[in-house]
Amino acid sequence: MIGMTSVGPLILVLLACVAFAIALGVSLLSLRADATNNSxxxxxxxxxxxxxxxxxxxxxxxxGALIWQCxxxxxxxxxxxxxxxxxxxxxxxxxxxLYIQYKRPIGGLDWFLLPIVIVLLISAGLFGRFxxxxxxxxxxxWTHRTSSYxxxxxxxxxxxxGAMYLIANRRLRAKVALPNVHVASxxxxxxxxLEAVTLGFALLTIGLITGLVKALHGQSTLGKYWITSxxxxxxxxxxxxxxxxxxxxxxxxxxxxxxxxxSILGFVLMLGTLIAVQFMPGGNR
Amino acid sequence: MDRLxxxxxxxxxxxxxxxxxxxxAEARQAHAISQFQQRFPESEIVLLSTCNRIxxxxxxxxxxxxxxIAKFLxxxxxxxxxxxxxxxxxxxxxxxxxxxxxxxxxxxxxxLGETQIIGQVRDAYELARTSGSAGPLLxxxxxxxxxxxxxxxxxTALGAxxxxxxxxxxxxxxxxFDRFGDKTVLCIGAGKMARLVISHFHNLRPGRxxxxxxxxxxxxxxxxxxxxxAVSFMELTSHLAHADIVITSTGxxxxxxxxxxxxxxxKLRRYRPIFxxxxxxxxxxxxxxxxxxxxYLYNIDDLQQVVSATQSQRSGEIESARALVxxxxxxxxxxxxxxxxxxxxxxxxxxxxGLAQEELARITNRYPDMPTEQRQQxxxxxxxxxxxLLHDPIQTLKNADAQHAPISxxxxxxxxxxxxxxxxxxxx
Numbered sequence: 001m002i003g004m005t006s007v008g009p010l011i012l013v014l015l016a017c018v019a020f021a022i023a024l025g026v027s028l029l030s031l032r033a034d035a036t037n038n039s040x041x042x043x044x045x046x047x048x049x050x051x052x053x054x055x056x057x058x059x060x061x062x063x064g065a066l067i068w069q070c071x072x073x074x075x076x077x078x079x080x081x082x083x084x085x086x087x088x089x090x091x092x093x094x095x096x097x098l099y100i101q102y103k104r105p106i107g108g109l110d111w112f113l114l115p116i117v118i119v120l121l122i123s124a125g126l127f128g129r130f131x132x133x134x135x136x137x138x139x140x141x142w143t144h145r146t147s148s149y150x151x152x153x154x155x156x157x158x159x160x161x162g163a164m165y166l167i168a169n170r171r172l173r174a175k176v177a178l179p180n181v182h183v184a185s186x187x188x189x190x191x192x193x194l195e196a197v198t199l200g201f202a203l204l205t206i207g208l209i210t211g212l213v214k215a216l217h218g219q220s221t222l223g224k225y226w227i228t229s230x231x232x233x234x235x236x237x238x239x240x241x242x243x244x245x246x247x248x249x250x251x252x253x254x255x256x257x258x259x260x261x262x263s264i265l266g267f268v269l270m271l272g273t274l275i276a277v278q279f280m281p282g283g284n285r
Numbered sequence: 286m287d288r289l290x291x292x293x294x295x296x297x298x299x300x301x302x303x304x305x306x307x308x309x310a311e312a313r314q315a316h317a318i319s320q321f322q323q324r325f326p327e328s329e330i331v332l333l334s335t336c337n338r339i340x341x342x343x344x345x346x347x348x349x350x351x352x353x354i355a356k357f358l359x360x361x362x363x364x365x366x367x368x369x370x371x372x373x374x375x376x377x378x379x380x381x382x383x384x385x386x387x388x389x390x391x392x393x394x395x396x397l398g399e400t401q402i403i404g405q406v407r408d409a410y411e412l413a414r415t416s417g418s419a420g421p422l423l424x425x426x427x428x429x430x431x432x433x434x435x436x437x438x439x440x441t442a443l444g445a446x447x448x449x450x451x452x453x454x455x456x457x458x459x460x461x462f463d464r465f466g467d468k469t470v471l472c473i474g475a476g477k478m479a480r481l482v483i484s485h486f487h488n489l490r491p492g493r494x495x496x497x498x499x500x501x502x503x504x505x506x507x508x509x510x511x512x513x514x515a516v517s518f519m520e521l522t523s524h525l526a527h528a529d530i531v532i533t534s535t536g537x538x539x540x541x542x543x544x545x546x547x548x549x550x551x552k553l554r555r556y557r558p559i560f561x562x563x564x565x566x567x568x569x570x571x572x573x574x575x576x577x578x579x580x581y582l583y584n585i586d587d588l589q590q591v592v593s594a595t596q597s598q599r600s601g602e603i604e605s606a607r608a609l610v611x612x613x614x615x616x617x618x619x620x621x622x623x624x625x626x627x628x629x630x631x632x633x634x635x636x637x638x639g640l641a642q643e644e645l646a647r648i649t650n651r652y653p654d655m656p657t658e659q660r661q662q663x664x665x666x667x668x669x670x671x672x673x674l675l676h677d678p679i680q681t682l683k684n685a686d687a688q689h690a691p692i693s694x695x696x697x698x699x700x701x702x703x704x705x706x707x708x709x710x711x712x713x
Contacts, residue, residue: 172460175587186558188463252556256579 012065019058026051086124112160148207154200159267162260241266293340299372305567329420389434395589398443451485471528474535475503526553533569
């Protein structure tokens with residue numbers, strides 16, 4: 001049953017936004033914080049714990065909003081409508097931030113990913129509430145949506161790592177003092193970008209193939225001229241950009257800065273695709 | 286009159302590009318000292334040439350000689366002296382001690398608290414000592430300086446938790462590379478600095494450590510110490526193609542890694558990132574190599590500037606170290622003053638006690654029957670009067686503030702006022 005989003009999940013989404021905004025603010029403030037050195041010479045960043053706790057609670061709040069929405073609708077499969085899709089994207093990204101910070105922290109990753117999470121949550125709150133869109137539920141459609149959204153998460157991670165690479169590279173070339181916050185090495189950022197792009201590219205390819213199958217079987221909501229729709233054109237552009245990124249091990253001249261810049265470009269195009277899905281005529285319905 | 290003189294340039298007054306032109310390699314320092322002594326006979330000299338500074342500590346006869354000394358190093362290298370005029374600083378007398386003690390206490394280093402400077406000052410002094418170029422003024426000056434350096438390192442926490450060039454280089458390597466087990470570290474040169482930096486990189490447990498040096502024996506010795514491998518200097522290009530981190534610290538006077546050479550190396554290494562730490566002065570790697578994509582080139586100035594930006598939090602220790610330096614400077618200045626004034630004061634005492642004895646003899650000759658006891662009392666009285674009369678002017682001279690007027694002026698005034706230059710025996 002698809003209907004207007006209830007107030008309860010929206011309040012949870014709002015609280016999650018606040019939690020992530022606090023986490024982001026704390027993380028950015030730590031850059032300016034007068035880091036003191038303990039006996040091991042390791043920098044202690046004030047309020048780091050507060051930031052982590054906020055991300056943790058923000059993630060739980062999104063999960064709570066999703067469960068609430070599922071309970072309200074009486075259906076337990078996520079990605080039922082664009083509200084859930086945007087929440088799922090936010091949840092996966094926030095979960096990724098938590099996972100990385102737990103496994104092997106990368107200082108500054110949250111500066112790039114948390115704003116994306118906040119934008120996704122705000123979008124869910126604004127557009128999910130007033131323009132609820134139901135999706136069809138064929139296997140092709142579900143695979144298409146799942147792989148496309150998971151691919152988008154991977155590309156968001158790749159673009160964050162790419163942006164961090166560009167900043168770290170610029171600082172290293174400018175020979176400025178290293179920041180108090182431990183930012184990952186260029187090698188790790190490049191590897192993370194390539195791994196995320198590889199995963200995202202595979203998922204995007206699956207999404208494109210399933211979308212193509214849908215279109216060929218006349219299940220597409222894009223109509224007869226689906227091939228010229230902005231969504232398809234932008235998706236193809238995203239695919240080509242990331243194919244170029246994956247080309248870098250073969251042509252090493254492309255490595256480093258080029259990989260980072262193309263990853264960011266690909267994600268910008270990906271965002272365009274998401275906007276096309278949400279707003280343009282013939283988007284997902 | 287002999288004057289302590291310092292002529293130098295350091296990281297604050299001259300960029301690396303200037304310093305490296307005048308730097309005197311360790312192997313040539315003895316020759317430079319010998320040349321200096323030929324040009325300025327009977328002079329004292331200690332030559333301190335490190336990556337951060339080139340300083341000549343000497344004893345000058347006058348202003349004209351000071352200007353001549355400024356031309357010495359450019360002439361030694363066959364360069365035009367005028368090119369360096371704006372970079373020199375000149376210090377005399379107490380300022381020399383103040384500067385040297387500050388240097389030895391590592392307060393003038395970009396990396397405050399680094400201990401290497403004490404070793405460098407010690408080496409410079411040792412060379413002067415063995416060359417016989419350190420004399421009665423420079424011996425005590427440098428001995429005091431080394432004592433101050435040790436005192437600062439042991440009595441303050443200036444050196445505690447310091448960031449060194451080597452540790453900063455390691456931090457930068459960690460910002461570029463994630464893992465080191467699959468990396469190759471190539472060290473070009475096998476000197477002290479190279480050894481110091483390698484010891485830090487060795488802790489990263491790199492996959493391979495290659496030591497490349499013209500003198501293969503030295504390379505093998507260093508390689509054995511760090512479980513590395515000595516490789517041929519002739520195959521440098523090939524080693525560069527395989528290396529991920531390069532440390533260069535040779536005594537070459539011209540760059541051994543040029544841009545043209547490195548462009549071809551980049552292709553061979555398939556544009557893998559490379560981190561080059563060039564701690565040699567003069568530099569071993571052309572500056573333009575650092576402009577190439579995937580190349581991260583840091584020279585000694587780059588690393589030191591970064592380190593200095595992190596030192597503000599140790600201001601308390603810096604003040605303690607400065608206090609020790611100030612005390613030592615005053616101590617040395619007092620010793621130096623006494624040394625200069627001692628002969629004049631002795632002359633003054635001799636002259637006035639002589640005059641008093643003459644007058645006493647005149648009286649006692651009139652009274653030949655004067656008992657010995659009375660004669661002795663009279664002698665004692667005369668001696669005490671002379672001492673009391675001279676006490677105030679001599680104390681004033683001993684405590685004379687050299688900043689107010691040069692010691693030479695006091696001595697000149699003393700000679701004129703008390704006619705010391707006329708010799709003993711003449712009446713005042």
